[in-house]
Amino acid sequence: MVSTLEDxxxxxxxxxGPLSTQEFFINMGPQHPSTHGVLRLVLKLDGETVREVIPxxxxxxxxxxxxxxxxTYRQFVHLSxxxxxxxxxMNNWAVSLTVEKAAKIxxxxxxxxxxxxxxxxxxxxxxxxxxxVLGMDLGAFTPFLYGxxxxxxxxxxxxxxxxxxxxxxxxxxxxxxxxxxxxFVERVKSFLKYFKPxxxxxxxxxxxxxxxxxxxxxxxxxxxxxxxxxxxxGPVLRASGVAHDLRKKEPYGVYSKVAxxxxxxxxxxxxxxxxxxxxxxxxxxxxxxxxxxxxxxGKHLLVKPxxxxxxxxxxxxxxxxxxxxxxxxFVVADGTGYPYRIHxxxxxxxxxxxxxxxxxxxxVADLVAILSSLDIVVPDIDR
Amino acid sequence: xxxxxxxxxxxxxxxxxxSWFLGKLDEVINxxxxxxxWPLTFGTSCCAIEVMMAAGASRHDVARFGAEVAxxxxxxxxxxxxxxxxxxxxAPRLRTLYEQMAEPRYVIATGSCVISGGPxxxxxxxxxxxLDGVVPVDVYVPGCPPRPEAYFYGxxxxxKLIKEGxxxxxxxxxxxxxxxxxxxxxxxxxxxxEMRSLLVTEKNSGDRRNG
Numbered sequence: 001m002v003s004t005l006e007d008x009x010x011x012x013x014x015x016x017g018p019l020s021t022q023e024f025f026i027n028m029g030p031q032h033p034s035t036h037g038v039l040r041l042v043l044k045l046d047g048e049t050v051r052e053v054i055p056x057x058x059x060x061x062x063x064x065x066x067x068x069x070x071x072t073y074r075q076f077v078h079l080s081x082x083x084x085x086x087x088x089x090m091n092n093w094a095v096s097l098t099v100e101k102a103a104k105i106x107x108x109x110x111x112x113x114x115x116x117x118x119x120x121x122x123x124x125x126x127x128x129x130x131x132x133v134l135g136m137d138l139g140a141f142t143p144f145l146y147g148x149x150x151x152x153x154x155x156x157x158x159x160x161x162x163x164x165x166x167x168x169x170x171x172x173x174x175x176x177x178x179x180x181x182x183x184f185v186e187r188v189k190s191f192l193k194y195f196k197p198x199x200x201x202x203x204x205x206x207x208x209x210x211x212x213x214x215x216x217x218x219x220x221x222x223x224x225x226x227x228x229x230x231x232x233x234g235p236v237l238r239a240s241g242v243a244h245d246l247r248k249k250e251p252y253g254v255y256s257k258v259a260x261x262x263x264x265x266x267x268x269x270x271x272x273x274x275x276x277x278x279x280x281x282x283x284x285x286x287x288x289x290x291x292x293x294x295x296x297x298g299k300h301l302l303v304k305p306x307x308x309x310x311x312x313x314x315x316x317x318x319x320x321x322x323x324x325x326x327x328x329x330f331v332v333a334d335g336t337g338y339p340y341r342i343h344x345x346x347x348x349x350x351x352x353x354x355x356x357x358x359x360x361x362x363x364v365a366d367l368v369a370i371l372s373s374l375d376i377v378v379p380d381i382d383r
Numbered sequence: 384x385x386x387x388x389x390x391x392x393x394x395x396x397x398x399x400x401x402s403w404f405l406g407k408l409d410e411v412i413n414x415x416x417x418x419x420x421w422p423l424t425f426g427t428s429c430c431a432i433e434v435m436m437a438a439g440a441s442r443h444d445v446a447r448f449g450a451e452v453a454x455x456x457x458x459x460x461x462x463x464x465x466x467x468x469x470x471x472x473x474a475p476r477l478r479t480l481y482e483q484m485a486e487p488r489y490v491i492a493t494g495s496c497v498i499s500g501g502p503x504x505x506x507x508x509x510x511x512x513x514l515d516g517v518v519p520v521d522v523y524v525p526g527c528p529p530r531p532e533a534y535f536y537g538x539x540x541x542x543k544l545i546k547e548g549x550x551x552x553x554x555x556x557x558x559x560x561x562x563x564x565x566x567x568x569x570x571x572x573x574x575x576x577e578m579r580s581l582l583v584t585e586k587n588s589g590d591r592r593n594g
Contacts, residue, residue, distance in 0.1 A: 033455040037426065037467075058470075059470065059473045060468060061470055062503050062509060063503070063509050066506060066507070067506045067507050070505065079502060082428065082429055085428065086432070132440075145440055147440075148436065148437060149441040151437075152437070152441070166429060166432055167429060378428075379429070379467075
């Protein structure tokens with residue numbers, strides 16, 4: 001049944017009686033500090049208890065899919081940065097992967113290894129920010145400062161090679177924008193050495209905190225069945241106990257050649273989502289450690305920069321595992337240098353919708369913890 | 384505060400030597416306004432990470448410029464930092480937030496999106512081409528996204544504006560001192576004309592494959 005917003009906002013018929021409570025509606029957002037942007041949630045409340053959550057979208061809908069139809073495949077890469085800006089490199093990779101698959105561009109080992117290293121470093125960077133913001137949302141400002149302290153170290157590494165701090169625009173169809181900086185290997189190694197004890201500190205500082213555990217444990221349980229039916233992916237799905245990771249299931253890059261584990265939760269509550277992400281940082285460091293010492297020699301770009309890449313007519317789909325889940329790019333090509341239609345299957349859209357299944361019955365304060373543990377990025381939802 | 388800024392000049396004007404006193408009063412009031420800016424936490428997209436979060440965090444530390452007390456409520460804030468794209472659906476909400484803020488209020492527009500539309504200037508049906516149609520902007524900080532250092536330069540510029548801008552004699556009336564000069568032989572009209580001609584050619588280009 002399709003229900004509109006007006007249907008749901010109608011007051012319940014069975015009100016009245018001496019001890020009855022009244023249900024009411026309240027807007028959370030679009031200007032709210034813990035919705036991580038301009039997300040609007042219409043909450044149906046009974047006192048402090050949440051009865052229903054209705055996400056309302058569109059406050060940052062920029063029409064990226066439509067703009068994509070007017071740009072060459074290379075030009076579309078820079079728009080993919082602005083989708084989920086915290087995993088910009090992985091978004092670039094998703095576009096490049098799809099176009100390379102369609103245009104049949106073979107890549108050398110050097111490009112694949114560098115891409116994998118960059119993607120894993122970005123995953124660490126994204127989770128560092130999430131960790132800091134989770135602390136801030138739950139009332140502790142210190143994790144925010146600690147998370148950003150370590151994030152800046154990694155940002156410097158990226159900036160040296162790519163010249164940008166946030167929207168890198170680095171991975172492009174046919175290779176990479178620039179070769180890695182001569183200092184890159186050295187600095188990544190020193191970062192790994194620096195960050196390993198810091199990750200233990202993270203767990204001591206925030207993970208071992210009783211207040212945090214009380215607010216996260218057994219809050220917002222997402223059953224595996226619901227998670228799959230909602231289309232949730234990434235750490236949200238894995239915390240519910242489904243070990244679905246594209247890096248294992250359909251390996252791209254050089255993920256098939258490296259050893260790493262996929263952390264899986266048991267209950268699917270906020271604490272599992274917290275733990276899965278912390279463990280993912282450790283696994284990402286493990287992947288980078290295996291690759292950083294032997295980056296093969298070769299060219300970093302196999303297609304001439306001035307050439308418009310032409311894709312043969314057909315339907316193409318490519319997907320990667322970003323820091324938040326599966327980003328799929330669906331391209332309808334008509335044989336020219338421009339896509340006929342681009343559709344983006346963004347991870348946050350589905351992850352957000354799982355909140356409609358989790359939240360009923362919980363308190364408003366739990367909603368903040370849930371939103372934080374889902375780790376949503378709103379421009380990725382709205383495109 | 385309202386008593387000082389609104390009533391005092393009326394009483395003092397006939398008194399000899401009052402202009403010197405009011406001038407000093409201006410300096411004190413503007414100095415304190417400039418050094419205690421309370422920004423509203425308003426981030427819509429990518430710029431929020433750099434301008435609101437990284438700038439406020441450990442390395443860059445916006446507290447050095449007295450602008451670290453980010454308030455989620457517009458009623459407690461006096462600086463609106465618009466960080467990120469504003470689309471047509473968000474524009475009325477932004478206007479509401481701006482109107483809820485108490486005077487004197489200041490606006491910094493960070494990032495290409497709120498200056499001109501940025502990466503979404505062509506072919507987007509929903510992005511606003513520039514924020515200045517919705518709220519008056521005091522300082523623009525370009526970049527996509529701007530570095531935290533660029534944001535600091537914007538804050539310092541705004542502080543300069545506040546210190547020289549307003550007097551207690553004419554509250555609400557803001558003078559804008561010249562902070563940056565255009566290149567020689569170039570006028571604002573020429574720049575606007577150039578931008579307009581670009582937009583016109585885009586509109587007339589017709590088929591996307593020709594453009």
